[in-house]
Amino acid sequence: MSRISGVLRALQARGRRALIPYVTAGDPFADVTPAVMRALVEGGADVIELGVPFSDPMADGPVIQKAGERALARGIGLAQVLAMVREFRTGDGETPVVLMGYANPVERYDQRRGSGAFVRDAAAAGVDGVLVVDYPPEECEAFAAQLKAAGLDLIFLLAPTSTEERMREVGRIASGYVYYVALRGVTGAGHLDAGAVAEMLPRIRRHVRVPVGVGFGIRDAASAQAVGRSADAVVIGTRLVQILEGESRDNAPSAARAFMAEIRAALDALPASESVAPSGASR
Secondary structure, eight states: OOHHHHHHHHHHHTTOOEEEEEEETTOSOTTTHHHHHHHHHHHTOSSEEEEOOOSOOTTOOHHHHHHHHHHHHTTOOHHHHHHHHHHHHTTOSSSOEEEEEOHHHHHHHHHHHOTTHHHHHHHHHTOOEEEETTOOGGGOHHHHHHHHHTTOEEOOEEOTTOOHHHHHHHHHHOOSOEEEEOSSSSTTOSOOOHHHHHHHHHHHHTTOOSOEEEESSOOSHHHHHHHHTTOSEEEEOHHHHHHHHTSOTTTHHHHHHHHHHHHHHHHHTSOOOTTOOOTTSOO
């Protein structure tokens, strides 16, 4: 069992929703990311999604795009992101870390260091899962097999427009959890419709046997609670990146911790739901 699966199963057995924050590696400062990651855990994060900066992030809205641009300007690439994970692991060997990004940095990493280098080095650094936005399931079975052999999960996105066929394909390959994009468009866009999310999740669960996290449009305790009533996990990124953007190097970790604590308290105030069941159980 992967570290992600272990953490999510333990939470589900206790009727708790997982809290999964997203931060861009190297933003707001290149040397503060590991400290921010630790602070997120202290505030109640269960899994951390760490964004790999990329020059053409097609699924990201302006807030996360600008965070990536700032990180790239500071020289943050995939090698530096892995170094940040290694530093985080010196003080935390339990919290799962998922790298979230795009195919180009992964493929360039292997081109420069040899076939399979990314999976090897990610596992060695302490990465637990990978979400590559522009890798559809039908085109990355070999990559999924490499990750599985190294003990890493491959996480996929599903959207309101996903077909039943796409859900089946994702369910066949995905491990760890599935990330349901609650809004049409890019990160930070639109208005969250928690009712539509609640209607969609049973459709997804007919095909997917791993927990379902929901993200995009979650900005505060109220929206986190609304989604948490039906989701196994709540993913929050844009608002967190916005908060960090305005903080000094010294204050960034404490700001991250305080925001996570607020969201964690909101999720823990929810009663256990029948939709939160141990991974693999009948729903």
